[in-house]
Structures are given as structure tokens and as C-alpha cells.
Amino acid sequence: MIPCKPTATKLKLFILSFVVVFAFKSVSAQDGKALFQAKCQSCHNIFKDLTGPALGGLEERHKWADHNELKAWINNPGGYMAKDAYTQGLKAKYGSVMTSFPDVTLPEVTAIVDYINKTYAAGPGGPKGPGDDTVSSNAPDKSQNAVIFGVISLILAIIALVLMQVNSNLKKMSDDAEGIDRPEPVAFYRNKVYIAMFAIVFFIIGGYFTTKGMIGLQRQTNYHPEQPIFFSHKVHAGINQINCLYCHGNAWESKSAAIPSTNVCMNCHKAIQSYEKGPELFDGETKIDGTAEIAKLYKYAGFDPKNAAAWDPSKAKPIEWNKVHNLPDHVFFSHAQHVKAGNVQCQTCHGEVTSMNTIQQFSELSMGWCVNCHRQTKVQFNYDSTSGNKFYSIYEKFHNDIKSGKMDSVTVKDIGGLECQKCHY
Amino acid sequence: MKKFLIIGGCVAVTVLAVSCSDRNPGRAYMPDMTYSRAYETYAPVQDRLNASGAESEPSFHGGPVPGTVARGELTGYKLLKDTAGAYATSAALVNPVTDVDQKEAERLYLINCGICHGAKLDGQGPLWKDGNGPYPVAPKNLMGDDMKGTSIGTIYHVATYGKGQMGSYASQLTTKQRWMVAAYIKAKQGGGSAAATAKSDSTGAKAPQTAAADTTAKAATK
Numbered sequence: 001m002i003p004c005k006p007t008a009t010k011l012k013l014f015i016l017s018f019v020v021v022f023a024f025k026s027v028s029a030q031d032g033k034a035l036f037q038a039k040c041q042s043c044h045n046i047f048k049d050l051t052g053p054a055l056g057g058l059e060e061r062h063k064w065a066d067h068n069e070l071k072a073w074i075n076n077p078g079g080y081m082a083k084d085a086y087t088q089g090l091k092a093k094y095g096s097v098m099t100s101f102p103d104v105t106l107p108e109v110t111a112i113v114d115y116i117n118k119t120y121a122a123g124p125g126g127p128k129g130p131g132d133d134t135v136s137s138n139a140p141d142k143s144q145n146a147v148i149f150g151v152i153s154l155i156l157a158i159i160a161l162v163l164m165q166v167n168s169n170l171k172k173m174s175d176d177a178e179g180i181d182r183p184e185p186v187a188f189y190r191n192k193v194y195i196a197m198f199a200i201v202f203f204i205i206g207g208y209f210t211t212k213g214m215i216g217l218q219r220q221t222n223y224h225p226e227q228p229i230f231f232s233h234k235v236h237a238g239i240n241q242i243n244c245l246y247c248h249g250n251a252w253e254s255k256s257a258a259i260p261s262t263n264v265c266m267n268c269h270k271a272i273q274s275y276e277k278g279p280e281l282f283d284g285e286t287k288i289d290g291t292a293e294i295a296k297l298y299k300y301a302g303f304d305p306k307n308a309a310a311w312d313p314s315k316a317k318p319i320e321w322n323k324v325h326n327l328p329d330h331v332f333f334s335h336a337q338h339v340k341a342g343n344v345q346c347q348t349c350h351g352e353v354t355s356m357n358t359i360q361q362f363s364e365l366s367m368g369w370c371v372n373c374h375r376q377t378k379v380q381f382n383y384d385s386t387s388g389n390k391f392y393s394i395y396e397k398f399h400n401d402i403k404s405g406k407m408d409s410v411t412v413k414d415i416g417g418l419e420c421q422k423c424h425y
Numbered sequence: 426m427k428k429f430l431i432i433g434g435c436v437a438v439t440v441l442a443v444s445c446s447d448r449n450p451g452r453a454y455m456p457d458m459t460y461s462r463a464y465e466t467y468a469p470v471q472d473r474l475n476a477s478g479a480e481s482e483p484s485f486h487g488g489p490v491p492g493t494v495a496r497g498e499l500t501g502y503k504l505l506k507d508t509a510g511a512y513a514t515s516a517a518l519v520n521p522v523t524d525v526d527q528k529e530a531e532r533l534y535l536i537n538c539g540i541c542h543g544a545k546l547d548g549q550g551p552l553w554k555d556g557n558g559p560y561p562v563a564p565k566n567l568m569g570d571d572m573k574g575t576s577i578g579t580i581y582h583v584a585t586y587g588k589g590q591m592g593s594y595a596s597q598l599t600t601k602q603r604w605m606v607a608a609y610i611k612a613k614q615g616g617g618s619a620a621a622t623a624k625s626d627s628t629g630a631k632a633p634q635t636a637a638a639d640t641t642a643k644a645a646t647k
Binding site for chain 1: 447448449450451452453454458459460461465466467468469535536537539540551552556557558559560561562563564565589590591592593594596597
């Protein structure tokens, strides 16, 4: 038994060291990413300076290759900074001291650093998103169709003319053969029947286009002016699912749906400094560099990505967007009444904005278009609400009429939606 | 033949006049009834300014006229971002909005906060999605234990002034709306009533003079 004892001790030692190594290994292998996500990534990115410095390659900076130093800093940044010039410089640069994490242990620090090094070595490309589907903002199909139909009609017209000439020539030849003497046929451009037919067709077609053009004066369907920044609603509202009212919140409570001020853009773009994960963007044929467009925003905001802590939002300049939806001055329109009271979806009038790269006018915004909708839209009354709008006593009458079966529904027309003064006053 | 030329010419001119590209707003029948003489919201103002000889850039002022209070606005929030220890002292603030409409608060949360912090308050909004969204840093998980321990006053303070990468929401949400959102978050975290949470939080820390006076004033206006 006695000779066995050293072996047993050795075995115990071996098992112990194995357990320690295994435990250590399991921390580094599995938890580096989780720890980084739980504790670091609210402020740190591996490739970019944000609230805190970029963590990629951190072991080459300061004394961070020594994980004990790094742990001392993470556990108590305030205390560490008091006697360390480098971290004091960091505070000056980023404007705040790092949050302390007093319970982070040495193996955890090593695990986090391992994860950072691994991700940093893989490069910022990392796992790529679906970047190869390309989208163009133009739809040339319709106009191409029109050209094709035009060419076909022209060819058919020429064939008809040729056949008519052939027909008259053949008739003349047969007349000559039979010996019937007919007067010389009049050339088709002097033939009164042809001229009359041409004039009628000309007036119908010309009149149609002229009337259509006159009606279309000042109607701007599909109008999409050049904007100072190529802003894609498809990327923001479509792919990234930002609610319309996040930027255009005033639509809920005001006449105008607000164009967001620069600081609203910067809520996200303070951190999102490059366009990487979305699809390629095109303005017609021109390829758009999303990152360059974000840089334009920074120019308006007065924001320097390299010195983010020094940004003063109150110095930001407004972006002069070009107004797309223009109503004439003699028409009053309130977004709040439609969006909040009427519960109309934005898409009803503005179309599928979530798929538009360049915002363009979807509806005609003509009087007929407004009036048609007011004729058909059924008003949603809130029967159960005790705090409802009691302004129109006529509503109560309608309620009672519906309950007693005199009416089956109430249209906007019934509550004054066709009164001239509703829009013109 | 001359007549045809004249008619044809007229039609051609009309067609040219009314046809316009999609990059151009087109023409109006009666410009004086279409374009407002007064300044309309977001209408182009440059030409008018140039014509009147005024300054060439439209004047821009980010804030309200000094000394004015918007209708229905809760009285001023005096705990400024650069007040010493503002973040810590904000914990003592009491929610002056006593009757929080949770449905409206949820709507505001989903529009303004859910995009990053997630509809379930788990920090997995569409902009982050575990790192698959475009946002480079993780939004705070509002259901985390540290956030459950954060008082309603601090949440309100952060919504007002921002923290880390988060910007200020003072321009998008009114004072009342920010309190409503903070109360909604507390209610979701605790599952209990927001008012009770606020009370238990405010007993913990000692409120500084300004903040206490401020909150009582707000409660009074309410």
C-alpha cells in the first residue's frame, strides 16, 4: 500500500490539474462570445470606436497583453485610472469612464480577449448578409411596352396604305382590260374621304391627349425629385422595419407629417457609420455608395466619426429635402385627422414606401381621388369609449339609427366629408 | 394646308407644355392659388428669401422661444445632463403622470424604442437581431436584472438625454410621453403596477433639492 501513496497523490494532482485546465478551456471556448455580448458590446465594437474604443488588437495597446492589468482595469476603472496616464487619455477622448465590472475573473478576461482576437483576425466582413440581390428604383417596362405597340401600329398602318394602293392599281388594270373608261383616280392626299377620316382621327387622338394633359397639370404622380442625400425608404422602413412614425411622428398629432430633424437621423447613425449589410443601391443606373451618403449626413450634423464624443447636436444644420407631396395652397389637409382619428394606414395614400428606394408620389392627390375615398370610407365609431369626441351630436343620431336598423353604415360624406369648406376655406 | 399647320402646331405646343419628367414638379393652372404667399411647412423658401433680399440661408432655431411653454406640456425638467451626478440623482425622480394609458404607452414604446430594444424589451430589436442587423453595438436588454433594478426616474432621464450610443428622445417624445414609456417599461419588467414601482424606487435614494422641487411641481400641474 505504501508505494501506492505517491501514485495516488500524483493521480489526484493530475485529476485536479485536468479539471482546472478543462474548466479553463471550457470558459475560453464557450463563454468568450457570451461574455462579450453580455458585458462589452453595449459600448464596444471590435472594429469601430463607438462609446468606447474598438477592441480589435487590444493586446498591442498599453499593457493589455498582461491580462492581470486588463482585469484590474475592468474590475475598477476609476481606481486604475487614478494612477495611469493612458486610461486618463482614453477618458479625455471618449468623454466618459468605462462601467466597472468588479466580478469579472481572470479566465473570463482571457476568454473575452480570445474571442475578440479570433473575430478580429476573421476581419470585419465576418458573416456576410444577403448582399447580392440588387434593386433598381426604375421600372422601364411600361414605357418599353408603349414603344413596341407604337411601332407595331405604324407598321400595320403602312401595310394598310400599301394594300390600298395595290387594290386601286389592280382595279385600274382590270378596268383597262374590260375597256371601261373611268376618270383618273385622285391621289390619296387629295382624296376628300381620306382627308376627312384623317381629320376625325387626328382630333380624337389629339383631343384625348390634350385633355389628359390639361387635367394632369399640377398632378405629380411618380414625382421623385433629386434629394440632397440618397435616402432609401426601402432600407430604413422595409429591411430594417423602422416604424413610419419613428421619423414622421408628427403625422399622429399635427397637420404635417414631420421631416425628421438631423438629430433623429443621428439617433442611429451615430453608431451606424457605414452601409454594409443591405442590398446594393441604384439610382437609375448609377450605383449608390451608402457609406458616402451617410458621410453627407455627418456633414449636415457636424459629426466627426473619429471624434464622436465632441459632437454637439445643437450645432447640426437642417437637411434641405425637396418636398415630394405638394398640395395647392387652396386645399387644407391634416395628417392627424386621417392617421389618428380616421385610422388610415400610411400606405393607403403613400403606397408601398417600404419597397421604394427613391420616395415618389404614389397617389394622384387630385380632388376626385380625395372625394372618392371620402365617399367610400366607413367611419370607425368608438361606441364603448366614455371619453370619446362629443363634438358632433349628429354622431349620436347615427349611432341610434344604426342600432335601430335605419342605417347600416356611415360614410365620410354623412359627417361633412363633401362640404366644400372641408378643404377650401 | 396652312390651317392644318396651325392646328398641328397648337396641339404640339400644348403637349410639350403639359408633359413633364418625373424629376420635375410640373406646372400649375393658377400659380397664385397654388403656391402660398405665407410660409408653409417644408415648402421651398429659398427663392422667396433671395427675392426679398433677406439672409440667403433659412433661419433655423432648434428650440422653442425662450420663456414659453407648450400647451399641455409638463413644467420643465431641470435636472440637466451636465448636472454633477445627474444620472445617479435621477433615480429619485417620481413619475408625475399618475394615470398612464398603457395601450398608448405601448404604442409609443413600439414606435420609438422597439426598433432597438425589441418588442419584448429583450434588446433584440430589428436593428440588432443578435448582431445580424446594421447596428454595431448591442442595445440594452431591458429585461436584464440590472435594468429591473434601475428606477423609473433613471429610465426617464436616459430617454431625455441619451446614454452611450443612444440619443436623446426629447425631440420625438414629450415629457409626458417619456414618463409614459418609462412607466410602460417598468410595468413590463415587474408585471405589476408602474406607480408602485416608482414609489419603492424613490424611497431608496435621497432626492436633491432641485429634482424634488421639480417633481412636485410636475405633480401639481398634473
